[in-house]
Amino acid sequence: MNAILEMRGISKSFTGVKALSDVNLSVMPAEIHAVVGENGAGKSTLMKVLSGVYPHGSYDGQILFEGEERQFRTVNDSEALGIIIIHQELALIPLMSIAENIFLGNAPTRFGVIDRSAVFEQSRALLDKVGLKDNPDTRIADIGVGKQQLVEIAKALSKKVRLLILDEPTASLNEADSDALLNLLMEFRRQGISSILISHKLNEISRVADRITVLRDGRTVGTIDCHEGPVPEDEIIRRMVDRDLESRFPKRVPKIGETIFEVRDWSVEDPLRPGRDAVHKLNFSVRAGEIVGIAGLMGAGRTEFAMSVFGRSWGRNIRGEVQMHGKPVDLTTVPRAIAAGLAYVTEDRKQLGLLLDEDIRKNITLAHLNGVSNRGVLDDIAELKTAEGYRQRMRIRSSSVYQDTGKLSGGNQQKVVLSKWLFAEPEVLILDEPTRGIDVGAKYEIYSIINDLADSGKGVVMISSEMPELLGICDRIMVMNEGQFVGAFQREEASQEKIMRAIMRKEILQ
Ligand SMILES: Nc1ncnc2c1ncn2[C@@H]1O[C@H](COP(=O)(O)OP(=O)(O)OP(=O)(O)O)[C@@H](O)[C@H]1O
Ligand SMILES: [Mg+2]
Numbered sequence: 223m224n225a226i227l228e229m230r231g232i233s234k235s236f237t238g239v240k241a242l243s244d245v246n247l248s249v250m251p252a253e254i255h256a257v258v259g260e261n262g263a264g265k266s267t268l269m270k271v272l273s274g275v276y277p278h279g280s281y282d283g284q285i286l287f288e289g290e291e292r293q294f295r296t297v298n299d300s301e302a303l304g305i306i307i308i309h310q311e312l313a314l315i316p317l318m319s320i321a322e323n324i325f326l327g328n329a330p331t332r333f334g335v336i337d338r339s340a341v342f343e344q345s346r347a348l349l350d351k352v353g354l355k356d357n358p359d360t361r362i363a364d365i366g367v368g369k370q371q372l373v374e375i376a377k378a379l380s381k382k383v384r385l386l387i388l389d390e391p392t393a394s395l396n397e398a399d400s401d402a403l404l405n406l407l408m409e410f411r412r413q414g415i416s417s418i419l420i421s422h423k424l425n426e427i428s429r430v431a432d433r434i435t436v437l438r439d440g441r442t443v444g445t446i447d448c449h450e451g452p453v454p455e456d457e458i459i460r461r462m463v464d465r466d467l468e469s470r471f472p473k474r475v476p477k478i479g480e481t482i483f484e485v486r487d488w489s490v491e492d493p494l495r496p497g498r499d500a501v502h503k504l505n506f507s508v509r510a511g512e513i514v515g516i517a518g519l520m521g522a523g524r525t526e527f528a529m530s531v532f533g534r535s536w537g538r539n540i541r542g543e544v545q546m547h548g549k550p551v552d553l554t555t556v557p558r559a560i561a562a563g564l565a566y567v568t569e570d571r572k573q574l575g576l577l578l579d580e581d582i583r584k585n586i587t588l589a590h591l592n593g594v595s596n597r598g599v600l601d602d603i604a605e606l607k608t609a610e611g612y613r614q615r616m617r618i619r620s621s622s623v624y625q626d627t628g629k630l631s632g633g634n635q636q637k638v639v640l641s642k643w644l645f646a647e648p649e650v651l652i653l654d655e656p657t658r659g660i661d662v663g664a665k666y667e668i669y670s671i672i673n674d675l676a677d678s679g680k681g682v683v684m685i686s687s688e689m690p691e692l693l694g695i696c697d698r699i700m701v702m703n704e705g706q707f708v709g710a711f712q713r714e715e716a717s718q719e720k721i722m723r724a725i726m727r728k729e730i731l732q
Contacts, residue, residue, distance in 0.1 A: 224289060226251045226416050227385060232271055232283035234264075236629070238621045241267040242281070242440045249385065252414045254407055256427045259437035259462055260661040261633030262619030265420045266310055268437070269387050273307040274300045287385075304384030308374045308391060310420075310632045310659070314362045321345035321358035324377045348376040353402040364494055368395050368520045375403065386410065386417040390632070392426060393659045396520040396687045404430050422633070422661050424455040436461045463663045471694035472666060474673045478697065479510035481548075482681050483564075483650045488542035490530040490705075500537060501527045501705040505732075508650055508681035513672065515696035516685045517721050523705035524685045528652050532566035533559040546649065560589070563649030567639060567656055575639040578628030582620060583609035585627050585638050590646040612641035615671070617664050633659045637668075644671050651675060652683040657691060669695050689718045707731040 227249040234242040242264045249255045257265050270276050272285060274294030285292050287303055294300045297307070314323045321341050330340040345358035354372045356365060362373065371391055378386060386407075392400035404426060407417050411432075421427055427434060434453065436443040443461050446453055484507040492500040501523050508514050516524050529536035531544060533556030544553055546562060553559040559566075568575055576585055586609045587594050594605040609623040616637040620630055627638050636659055643651060653672070657665045672695065676682050686692050692699050699716045701709030701724040709724025710731060711717075 223250060225249060225286075226253075226288055227272075228284075228286040229268070229272060230284045230286070232268065232281055232285075234267055234271055234276065234281040238625075240440055242271070245283075245437065245440070245442050247435055247442070248445075249416050249418060250432070251416055252411050253416050253432045254411055254419060254430050255416065256419045256421065256431035256434040257437065258421070258424070258427060258434060258458060260619075260663060261617075261637070261659075262631040263437040263462075264440040265437055266389055266631060269307055269389055269418065269420070272300070273297055273305055273387065275307075301381065304382050305387070306378045306381055306383050306385070307387040308371075308378055308389060310389040310393075312367070312370050312374055314370055314373060316363035317361060319359045319361055320349070320354075320356060320365070320373050320376075323362055323373060324348060324358075324380055326377075328380070344380070345376070348379050349373075351379060352376045352406065353399065366520065366525065368399060371395060372399065372403075375406070383410075383415055386415060387420075388417065389420045390422065390659055391419070392421060392423060397689075399520060400426060422659060424458050424662070427458065428452050428455060434458060438462060438464065459662055462661070470662070470666065470690075472670045472673055474677070474695075476513075476697050477511045477677065479679065481507050482510050482546060483508040484545045484548075485531060486543045486545070488527070488531070488544075489540070490526060490537035491539040492526075493536075493538050499705060501530060504542075504705075504707060506700065506707075508683055510679045510681060511676050512698065513676050513682040513684060513696045515692035515699040516683065516702055517689060517692055517699055517709075517725075518702035519725060520687065522702040522725075524702050525654055526705070527702070528566055528654055528683070528685060529568075531559075532556065532564060532652065535566075560646075560648070564652070565589070565643045565646055565648035565650070566652045566654065567643045568654055575642075576627050576635060579626060581624045581626055582613060582618065582630075582638055583623040586612055586623075586641045586645055589642050593645060593647075608645060609641075612637075612645065616641055616667055633661060633664065636660055637664060640668060640671075644675060647675070647678075647680065650681040650683065652685070654685045655687065656684065657686070657688070665691075689721060692716075692721075693718065701725060703728055 225248040229247040232242050232245045245268055259265055271281050274297045277295045278293035324345050325341050329336045331337055342358050352372045352375050354369060392403055410417060431448055434446040486505055488504040489499050490501040492498050518524050526536050530540055534540055534554055544551055551562045553562055587605050594601055594608055613623050618634050618637045627635055640656055657668055672682055693716055697713050699711045700707050701721050703725050708728050708730060
C-alpha cells in the first residue's frame with residue numbers, strides 16, 4: 223500500500239531558531255499516526271508546514287499527498303484536498319455562536335441566503351458526533367476551552383476530510399470526552415480516513431496509534447510500529463528525551479501546619495442561568511505546606527469556584543466568606559486578591575496569562591517586581607538571573623530570555639506562565655490544569671517546584687483532570703461534582719476508583 227502522505231527532508235528556520243532539520247514523516251491510508259516529542263521539538267511547526275500555514279517556499283523539502291508533489295500556498299490549498307488541521311491554539315470567534323463558528327464561510331444557503339434552520343440542524347448533527355450537548359446557539363465565549371475543542375472538531379467534520387490533523391486535541395478534555403474523541407478517530411480509521419495525532423498523553427497514544435513518529439530537537443528520531451502489540455510508555459519516553467527519567471513524581475515528605483486559607487459557605491450564581499448556583503455552599507481549606515487537589519469532570523464547577531474566589535473574576539451574586547490566617551480578607555478584585563497573597567494560574571494561558579509581545583524575562587518577573595528590585599529600582603541583573611534560572615530549570619526552549627513569549631511553542635508558553643506565579647511566591651497558589659500540554663520531562667520539574675513551594679510553608683491548590691497527577695503529588699484530594707464537594711480523600715486512601723465512585727454517587731459533603 224502506498225502512503226497517503228509523505229513529507230521528505232523538511233527543514234524550517236525562524237530567525238535564530240532551526241525548528242525542523244531534515245524531518246521525514248509518512249502516513250498510510252486509514253492510519254492513526256501519532257507524532258510525539260518534548261515541548262518545542264517541532265511538532266506544531268511540522269503540521270503548519272504540511273497544511274500551508276507556512277507556504278511552499280518558506281521551508282525546504284518535499285510534500286507528497288496521494289502520490290503527487292504538492293506546493294500549498296495557503297491553508298485553503300491543503301483543505302481543498304481534504305487535509306484538515308485543528309490547531310493547538312483554538313481559532314474560534316468568541317462572540318459568535320457554536321453554529322456560526324462551525325459554518326463560518328461555508329454555511330448552507332437557500333435561494334442565496336444563509337439557511338438558519340439548516341445551519342442549526344446540521345450543527346446539531348455534527349455536535350452529536352463529537353458528543354457535545356450544548357445548544358448550537360450558545361456563544362463560544364460562554365463555553366469552556368474543553369468544549370471549544372469539541373466545536374473545532376465538529377467544524378472540521380463539516381468539511382470533506384481525507385487527513386485529519388489534531389494538535390493536542392485532548393489536552394483540555396476530561397477522560398470521558400477524550401475517550402469519545404479517540405473513539406471518533408478509530409471510527410474514521412474504519413471509514414478509511416487517516417489522522418495525525420499530536421499529544422503529550424502517552425497512554426492515549428499507545429492505545430490508538432498504529433505508528434508513532436518521535437521528534438527531538440527538530441529532528442526525526444524514528445518511527446515506532448505498534449502493530450506487533452502495544453508499545454510501553456517508557457519506551458516512547460526514552461526516545462523523546464535524551465536523559466533518564468527515573469519516576470514521574472518527585473518524592474516529598476509533607477510538613478503540614480495550620481490552616482492558612484479557608485472558604486466558607488461559598489455560593490456563586492451562574493451568570494447564564496439566573497437563579498441557579500454553579501457553586502453551592504462550598505467549604506474548603508488549605509493548610510500551610512499542604513497541596514490540595516480538586517478532582518472532577520469537566521463542568522463540575524472547579525474553575526468557576528477558583529475564579530469566583532480570585533477577585534470575583536467569574537459569576538454573580540457571590541456569597542460566602544474567605545479567611546486567610548484566620549482573618550476575613552477582601553478578595554473582591556484581582557489586585558486585592560493578589561495583594562492578599564492569592565494567585566491563580568489559569569488553564570487558558572492565551573486569555574489571561576501572558577503578554578505575548580513581551581519577552582520571557584519580563585513575563586516571569588512581572589507579578590513580583592519587588593523580588594528583583596533594590597529600594598524600588600529594578601535590578602536588571604537580578605531580573606536576568608531570575609528569569610534565566612527558571613528558563614533552565616523548566617527547560618523553556620528558546621534562544622534566550624529575551625525571546626518574545628508569543629513565539630514560543632505552546633508548552634513553553636505554559637512554562638513561562640507557571641514560572642511567573644511560582645516566582646511571585648503567593649501564600650496560596652491555585653493552579654488550574656498547570657501541566658496541560660506540557661511534556662513528561664518538564665512536568666517533573668513543575669512538580670518539584672510545586673513541592674518546594676509547599677515545603678516553604680505555602681498552600682497549593684491544584685485543579686487537574688489528570689488523575690494520576692493528583693494522586694501523585696497531592697496530600698489531600700477534594701472531589702467536586704455539580705458545584706459541590708462529593709468526596710475528600712487523604713493521600714494514603716485516595717485512588718482513581720474511589721474518586722470516580724464519589725463522582726457517580728453524588729453524596730454531598732457537609
Ligand atoms: N513564529 C515563530 N518564530 C520563532 N520561533 C518559533 C516560531 N514558531 C515556533 N518557533 C520555535 O520553533 C521550535 C518548535 O516549536 P513548535 O511549536 O513546533 O514545538 P512543539 O513540538 O509543537 O511544542 P509543544 O509541545 O510545546 O507544542 C520552538 O523552539 C519554537 O520556539
Ligand atoms: Mg505544539
